[in-house]
Amino acid sequence: MARFPKGYVKPTSSCPGCLAWGDFRGRLCPACYMFGRGHDAAECAGCRRVQPLKWDYCRLCWCQARLGAKTVDGQLTEGADVRGRLAAVRHQQLFFVGMHYRRRPTPQARWKGGRRGAPRKPPPAPAWRPDPGWRQPPLFEQIPRHFDRLDPADADLASPWLAWAKYLAHRLAEARGWGRNIRFAVNRGLAVVLTGHVEGDVIRHTEIFSPLRSLDLPVGHIVAVLAEMGIFEDDSEPSFERWLVGRLEGLAPGIRSEAERWTRVLRDGGPRSLPRREGTVWLSLNQVRPALLEWSNRYDHLREVTRDDVLAHMRTVDGRHRRDQLVALRSLFTWAKRQGLIFRNPTSRIKVGQNEYAVLQPLLPEQVERSVAAATTPAARLVLALAAVHAARVAHIAALMLDDVDLGNRRLTIAGRVRPLDDLTLKLLADWLDYQRHRWPSTANLHLLINNQTANTTIRASNHWISAPMRGQDATLERLRVDRQLEEALIHGPDPLHLAEVFGLDEKTAMRYADSARQLLLASPGEPLGGAVRGAE
Template structure:
């Protein structure tokens, strides 16, 4: 489409003209279709016309007009890059927290709301926690709050015996996870003087039981092979299976990290020889990438219809959509690769550090697992700690 049709009435040096031009150029570089681009530009022009030239645009208005689409994300990226975007929206996690707390008994509502908001936003003593942590903490605490509410009207009435009785019904990771969550709640409440005493202060449940880690079975490997059928899926699996690459390293891999001629690849700060399998997977994907987005300026190896219009990596959800929702666990594949290397090299932790850029603690843990498997191949073993 002709951009002039939407910008003819705008001054040459207009900020609105600059925004529309930048969005159009980015979308065209990503090979968006003309109808899609036209809808995006018309919607964005509608948003811009509501604001004086050069004045920031409200994010809520962009979302209301353009919806949750790649075009909306592109428009937000351009506006933000030009310092023309005001985020006036309520974070999704805050909306979730408020909705969940509204359903709690009245005596607990305000205290739990304050606790969850500090977890989400942090304060002078606490860093913000991930949404996954907040979901997990609240999910473990909520059933006990509802049970206690039948005899206890508020947090300050809950005793050490109440907490002990609740914990005594649990085992394993449910026990340690629930204790951690309750301790977080009551420590917060004690600091804010919402309770007189912390009922978890003198309690202890010990360490969480060891998880198990064994080599992937033939059936599990076959399931991964059956699920990974697209060029993107095969490349992601190959990088995890051959180089034990984490999801973050795969997402951030750029064209500059690959030397097909020398058969070299740099992943997560470590350089590797590019095997024939990985070479073929890369070539297949890059051909597909060029067919789909021949004009994109994005230097990341993996691109999507959304990221091709910009320069950033694909989102975490991109990997989940391509793998996790298909039943493929990337971390399981990565762990299996490290374990197989440890088994093949005599459980040498130094070799694992050099081969996969692991921390010494993680390398030693994998080496211990491999040594235990070599000595007692039928026993389950302790999993390595998170990096």
């Protein structure tokens, strides 16, 4: 094709190949250019011009022969032989560029569930657990199946177990808002794992996890259907067990067994103790681990540890770490004394001491501006407003439900407390709800904040995902929450009763905010008060 300088506009002209008139770049029209790339030039048997030829005829003669073979409505006559009409061409009908392109019919507009106008795929017929009938009891124990050897193409699609599973999968999909792709993948995975399934077989997590993951199939959704059928057994190792083995590594055998029993009692509870949250259990074992590693070099059991050993270890830490480790050690040795594992509690009469809180400092405007700039998504902006305006905790934000939002009356319920909606939060809520409606229109999750992982379930988003946009900023969600409560104390006066009523704070926490606000108000302008900002509760 001819090269033209930048900015040059070629005037409307006629193509020297097909004589078509129109706007096109280069010397030839696009159709003649592509026709010439695949055919050699010679004298045309019809028009006697030297042009690229296909079976001795140029493109212009081919267009005229095709035009003669068409009916009145522009369609080719049934059984028409365009090549046989080339010899009968005696004249040329001029045309415009693009009139003889082979245009594909315009597809109908697609919509959810298939092409518009086409009937949607009917749901699977109701099915129930297959009747086992008479069966021979197994002579030997069940041999583990190898699901990784199964090919989806060899799946038994006529299995009654698969029909029952598809029906249950359809009901779960309707209840939890699974999308079309997830439904297809779940049915494909069920066809793989239920091929050859008979009454009495149990499908275990360790058997299907790797084969399904290698096929890029949603293991969690398939497991939900199998659990609904009552044929699934979760034999996977809990993450707590792997963590506990790693944390107890390096301890003396006697100390290791005693620390493991104490950790399990914290998690599961006992005759005279309630179970703790898993995060509390992790924190407690992490606090006592440095001391247990040190004593494992000299002792084999906790009963050999003396009061002097505890005091010597406490002298190696200070501040908050000393208090936290001493509280955890007191819990360990108190439990050991109650179980009769030690003769005397070496941590008794060692005072923990009062935790000295620093004066809470307000955030600088630059710190808040950087956090605002980091909130680039509708969810992040809403989370930022809930923490900075309504002083909501991360866990409370993640637990918000759609029923907690009353846009008509401008009310928002956070942790059981009804709060009025300001203009900013109202706008961000409307933006997020509009985005959620377009992003996940079929979700059945009733939580206010959802993501790609929770949109197909009914669980809430994790605290990690909620706080991720502000992680690494000076003004994190926790510091924004503290700053909002401190701002309330500075504006309306250091009144603990007012803070407790507005934010639902504990009396000691409200008094701490009031004390910090009082010291900030009494300080001279420009005189900073020392101390880092920490969570007040």
